[in-house]
Amino acid sequence: MTTAGARQPQAGAGQLLELIRTGQAGTRAELVRLSGFARSTVAQRIEALLRAGLIVSTGGADSTGGRPAETFAFNRTAGVLLGADIGGSHTRIAVTDLGGEVLAEDEADLDVADGPKRVLGWVRRRFTRLLRHVGREPADVHGLGVGVPGPVESGTGRLVSPPIMPDWDGVVVPGWFAGDYAAPVVVDRDVNIMALGELRAGGHDATDMVVVKVGIGLGCGLITGGRIYRGAQGAAGDLGHLHRGGDEPCRCGQTGCLEATAAGWAIRRRLNQHGYEVNTSADIVRLARSGDHRTVRLIRQAGRLIGESLADVVGLFNPAIIVVGGNLAGAREPLLAGIREVVYRRSQLLASRDLRIVPSTLGHRAGTIGAAMLVHDHLYDPHRVSTALA
Amino acid sequence: MTTAGARQPQAGAGQLLELIRTGQAGTRAELVRLSGFARSTVAQRIEALLRAGLIVSTGGADSTGGRPAETFAFNRTAGVLLGADIGGSHTRIAVTDLGGEVLAEDEADLDVADGPKRVLGWVRRRFTRLLRHVGREPADVHGLGVGVPGPVESGTGRLVSPPIMPDWDGVVVPGWFAGDYAAPVVVDRDVNIMALGELRAGGHDATDMVVVKVGIGLGCGLITGGRIYRGAQGAAGDLGHLHRGGDEPCRCGQTGCLEATAAGWAIRRRLNQHGYEVNTSADIVRLARSGDHRTVRLIRQAGRLIGESLADVVGLFNPAIIVVGGNLAGAREPLLAGIREVVYRRSQLLASRDLRIVPSTLGHRAGTIGAAMLVHDHLYDPHRVSTALA
Numbered sequence A, B: 001m002t003t004a005g006a007r008q009p010q011a012g013a014g015q016l017l018e019l020i021r022t023g024q025a026g027t028r029a030e031l032v033r034l035s036g037f038a039r040s041t042v043a044q045r046i047e048a049l050l051r052a053g054l055i056v057s058t059g060g061a062d063s064t065g066g067r068p069a070e071t072f073a074f075n076r077t078a079g080v081l082l083g084a085d086i087g088g089s090h091t092r093i094a095v096t097d098l099g100g101e102v103l104a105e106d107e108a109d110l111d112v113a114d115g116p117k118r119v120l121g122w123v124r125r126r127f128t129r130l131l132r133h134v135g136r137e138p139a140d141v142h143g144l145g146v147g148v149p150g151p152v153e154s155g156t157g158r159l160v161s162p163p164i165m166p167d168w169d170g171v172v173v174p175g176w177f178a179g180d181y182a183a184p185v186v187v188d189r190d191v192n193i194m195a196l197g198e199l200r201a202g203g204h205d206a207t208d209m210v211v212v213k214v215g216i217g218l219g220c221g222l223i224t225g226g227r228i229y230r231g232a233q234g235a236a237g238d239l240g241h242l243h244r245g246g247d248e249p250c251r252c253g254q255t256g257c258l259e260a261t262a263a264g265w266a267i268r269r270r271l272n273q274h275g276y277e278v279n280t281s282a283d284i285v286r287l288a289r290s291g292d293h294r295t296v297r298l299i300r301q302a303g304r305l306i307g308e309s310l311a312d313v314v315g316l317f318n319p320a321i322i323v324v325g326g327n328l329a330g331a332r333e334p335l336l337a338g339i340r341e342v343v344y345r346r347s348q349l350l351a352s353r354d355l356r357i358v359p360s361t362l363g364h365r366a367g368t369i370g371a372a373m374l375v376h377d378h379l380y381d382p383h384r385v386s387t388a389l390a
Helices: A013-021 A028-035 A040-051 A115-134 A172-177 A190-201 A263-274 A281-289 A293-317 A327-331 A333-346 A361-380 A383-388 B013-021 B028-035 B039-051 B116-133 B173-177 B192-199 B264-273 B282-288 B293-317 B327-331 B333-345 B363-379 B382-389
Strands: A055-061 A069-072 A082-087 A093-097 A102-108 A141-148 A184-191 A209-214 A218-224 A226-229 A322-327 A356-359 B055-060 B069-076 B081-085 B091-097 B102-108 B141-148 B183-191 B209-214 B219-223 B227-229 B320-323 B356-359
Touching: A013 A028, A013 A040, A013 A069, A013 A383, A028 A040, A028 B081, A028 B282, A028 B333, A040 A055, A040 A069, A055 B320, A069 B327, A082 A115, A082 A190, A082 B363, A093 A115, A093 A361, A093 B356, A102 A361, A115 A141, A115 B327, A141 A172, A141 A190, A141 A361, A141 B028, A172 A184, A172 A226, A172 B055, A172 B333, A184 A190, A184 A361, A190 A209, A190 A218, A190 A226, A190 B209, A209 A293, A209 A327, A209 B173, A209 B293, A218 A293, A218 A333, A218 A361, A218 B293, A226 B102, A263 A281, A263 A293, A263 A327, A263 B356, A293 A327, A293 A333, A293 B219, A293 B293, A322 A333, A327 A333, A327 B209, A327 B327, A356 A383, A361 A383, A383 B363, B013 B039, B013 B333, B039 B055, B039 B069, B039 B382, B069 B183, B081 B116, B081 B192, B081 B363, B102 B116, B102 B363, B116 B173, B141 B192, B173 B183, B183 B192, B183 B363, B192 B219, B192 B227, B192 B320, B192 B363, B209 B327, B219 B293, B264 B293, B264 B327, B282 B293, B293 B320, B293 B327, B293 B333, B320 B333
Parallel strands: A082 A141, A141 A184, A209 A322, A322 A356, B081 B141, B141 B183, B209 B320, B320 B356
Antiparallel strands: A055 A069, A082 A093, A093 A102, A209 A218, A218 A226, B055 B069, B081 B091, B091 B102, B209 B219, B219 B227
């Protein structure tokens, strides 16, 4: 951040990188025109960005005559990003280039309740293996993004009283990676990284989105004006614990929460009561895909209950699109049909006329791509770039 | 807006005005340091801003020695803004300085269902009178902000199928003022201007706010990250028509909406069924303040019902503060107590621990001040200023 008294010799370098990175400008003349900076300022900042390896010169551009102008491009192969999507019962990781393109990935069934040592230990070991696999060194890692299924203190990456992961309370996630990488680690809720992934790489063409994660747990990420909306304490999007009435006990300690009747853990409990042997959301999806009537009925009913709360979300937030992801979204039609049925019936015309309700396009990768984009946004924040080069 | 190919001789003038207007910078040296612009660029833009009358030179600043540096300030008395807050049954207007300080105001009971001719006719006539009263000419008006109790197409200021004001469908509000003032007219929903007023002038010290308007109708304005959040079609904040169950018919044509049991019109209907003679929210507030048991009970119960929906808002949106305004907020304790009782009981700890639920600090003025701030933000948008001076 800029402080009022500080000198900033590279002020504006971050804005120029943004113009180059997003394809808005490639030549010095375009950078001068779009930034409003002096020609000499642009020249100095370009030098600093080239020296830092953040951009490369790609030679002459198409020109209408005379000497072709030199063009610059974002150097997305200068390093890699690491993304981890830690879910309640399953964890996925990926190595991406600096633009968020997945180069290699891995996953495992890990119960987050087993604690940080087991889960983050696995993540650390497998990151090392994946890096070797793509021929990169720890020094090539520019940043790590991590999603966790609980509330995170922004800035520090510390878990704050996470209801379903008691052993993680107070854990500062970045500290676990400090010995492995000399790179920033950014941490956010799992639903937020998933929403960021769908926003950036999902091809949905919307800036006001709700991304619902239906797995063993239930939550949503809110995107407003093209940014993650976290709320005052980072607790926004707590869809699973909206009060829906009834006296079904919830795992949070209250009764009548949406999760208590519509989350994967509630469906699992119901199926096991009827003699099934179900452990993971994958088990539930398998049953649904095999056409098991009871499972299909339970998922469709969960979709309807989720739809009731999403109708409220539509009335309050008026999103352009609702993206349905998470492991139970693998059951597709019964879940989506239940949600659509209720949302379209309950919502006011203006808010629902153009509303799209669609499955996740990134599927299982939404979280890891989003985690990489989270640290990407941190690294290439215009202020941060300017300050880092100053 | 900047287009990729356009030359912008005054690019950056808007950012400099912003630094001056918000008190971040006063001297040329501060402007150079905080903007990152070249000294010559800052000098040219300062000239243009002085010529346009947007800033004034206020003489030398305190200095550590030598000739004191010239300082610049926003010229808030260079003109006036007009703000109109058109409610369902009551309309208020104000003349403010360019910073949004109220200079004169007026109000009347006007039923919005009487149509645009009657309501906007009154607004136009009274604006003329108020301007004379403060010794200003129509040419001094730099902009008009208008709030209306229905959905507005952003950009054009056209009403779109407003449920409670059928005669207004398709009405382009700015057109009604085109003959009076050669100044921009910006239109938004009544709940949004109220929220903007509380954000800027309410002294709440929060950037994530929910501002509830409880009057004859019921709705809320959402502030996220210090900006009005409108949603994809401008329909966000439709609190009154969240589905709460039951079969009470709502004035929107559906059944079971929150409004049908908790809005002023529902309380009025109930009181009149019991032989009271109640027309406006002022009548209801008068009864409550006189200690009429039935009225107090109905308002407290409305507060509880509104609280149920606000608990959902808290879970989804995690605001730092809920501000309760609108005419029925004049009943104070019974309404606030009902809301607080349910919100704090129903909300998860993390989202409610630091949540404040407070009455509006601007009271009846929240809407008109917010309307003035709406056009203020439009006029002094950095891009717009730069383009206007170019």
